[in-house]
Amino acid sequence: MSDALTQLAIDFSLLSLITVGGVITVLPEMHRSVVEVRGWMSGAEFAQLFALAQAAPGPNILVVSLIGWKVSGLAGAAVATAAVCAPSSVLTYAVSQIWQRFRGARWRKLVEEGLVPVTVGLMLAGGYLITLAADHSVAGFAITAVTAAVVLTTRIHPLWLLAGAGLLGLAGWV
Amino acid sequence: MSEAAGPPGVGELFLRFTQVGVSGFGGVMPWARRMLVEERRWLSAEEFNEALGLCQLLPGPNIVNMAVCVGTRFRGARGAFAAFMGLMCAPFAIVLVLGALFTQYGDVPAIASAFRGISAAAAGLIVAMGLKMAASPRLRSVMAVFALAAFVGIALVRLPLGVFLLAAAPASIAAAAWRSR
Numbered sequence: 001m002s003d004a005l006t007q008l009a010i011d012f013s014l015l016s017l018i019t020v021g022g023v024i025t026v027l028p029e030m031h032r033s034v035v036e037v038r039g040w041m042s043g044a045e046f047a048q049l050f051a052l053a054q055a056a057p058g059p060n061i062l063v064v065s066l067i068g069w070k071v072s073g074l075a076g077a078a079v080a081t082a083a084v085c086a087p088s089s090v091l092t093y094a095v096s097q098i099w100q101r102f103r104g105a106r107w108r109k110l111v112e113e114g115l116v117p118v119t120v121g122l123m124l125a126g127g128y129l130i131t132l133a134a135d136h137s138v139a140g141f142a143i144t145a146v147t148a149a150v151v152l153t154t155r156i157h158p159l160w161l162l163a164g165a166g167l168l169g170l171a172g173w174v
Numbered sequence: 175m176s177e178a179a180g181p182p183g184v185g186e187l188f189l190r191f192t193q194v195g196v197s198g199f200g201g202v203m204p205w206a207r208r209m210l211v212e213e214r215r216w217l218s219a220e221e222f223n224e225a226l227g228l229c230q231l232l233p234g235p236n237i238v239n240m241a242v243c244v245g246t247r248f249r250g251a252r253g254a255f256a257a258f259m260g261l262m263c264a265p266f267a268i269v270l271v272l273g274a275l276f277t278q279y280g281d282v283p284a285i286a287s288a289f290r291g292i293s294a295a296a297a298g299l300i301v302a303m304g305l306k307m308a309a310s311p312r313l314r315s316v317m318a319v320f321a322l323a324a325f326v327g328i329a330l331v332r333l334p335l336g337v338f339l340l341a342a343a344p345a346s347i348a349a350a351a352w353r354s355r
Binding site: 089123 | 195196197198199201202203204205208220223224226227228229230231232233234235237238239242243246247250251254258261262264265266268269270272273276284287288289290291292293294295296297298299300301302303304305306307308310312313317318319320321322323324325327328329335336339342343346347348349350351354
């Protein structure tokens with residue numbers, strides 16, 4: 001493996017184990033390693049890649065694929081993506097198996113009962129923060145509110161709502 | 175649309191998580207919940223909340239953990255691998271193609287404004303998912319305090335998530351234990 005690939009593998013596998021609660025939380029650390037320590041790209045380029053990963057379908061962690069691609073092409077993209085996913089996934093696999101084995105155990109039930117309210121609160125907080133980040137106009141907030149209301153009250157497929165909102169944006173209304 | 179079936183096979187895990195991955199503009203978790211709870215009914219609403227709780231506590235991207243967790247639950251290591259590959263492969267290819275196009279065409283204003291609309295709607299999907307999860311019967315008790323604390327601590331006070339979880343998770347689990355005495 002070339003030096004750059006080795007560095008990608010090391011940096012992102014460490015990042016994998018400190019990512020608690022989503023990509024947004026490790027963005028500052030990712031920026032530090034990619035822009036300041038390794039000097040792989042400028043801060044502006046880094047921000048562009050993140051915006052691109054957010055606009056594309058799929059997990060936001062794919063920003064890592066774009067960083068790897070910028071540093072060392074397709075191999076870089078593959079190495080960086082695997083590195084950021086493998087350690088945490090292996091841990092999740094191991095914990096899931098233990099979790100399965102203790103199905104019906106009293107302590108497992110208590111842990112779940114305790115975690116569910118926290119999880120719900122975190123999800124509502126995520127919705128709030130993402131709304132603030134995404135919307136910069138009254139029209140934006142209106143689209144967010146209408147989308148949420150429609151999803152809660154009808155069975156319309158959400159892709160139609162995204163497509164409609166994209167068209168409104170294209171028409172210059174957002 | 176919603177047919178309840180037996181445990182999904184490896185191929186089906188791959189396929190369904192591929193669908194979830196490519197639909198997930200601006201956040202994949204609402205699509206995962208829709209597929210798992212509403213369409214396929216592989217998990218009940220409560221099981222989804224529980225699995226997500228575990229996935230948030232563990233390090234790594236939550237949605238990736240969710241795929242691994244669901245895959246493991248139904249088909250062990252092979253299921254975990256299939257769900258993971260389903261979730262990641264197609265979006266990986268798409269994002270690299272977009273990256274290549276982006277370096278070619280830079281920022282076309284029309285595209286940027288379309289994305290503003292899409293992100294606004296995507297935020298609405300996440301808000302709706304949070305509200306659906308809040309309908310959990312477990313929140314109709316004093317335990318709702320911990321949901322409120324999580325919202326205030328993370329959304330308003332902006333505490334670092336790790337610090338918050340270190341304090342809130344044990345407290346909430348202790349409260350659950352105390353309540354069930």
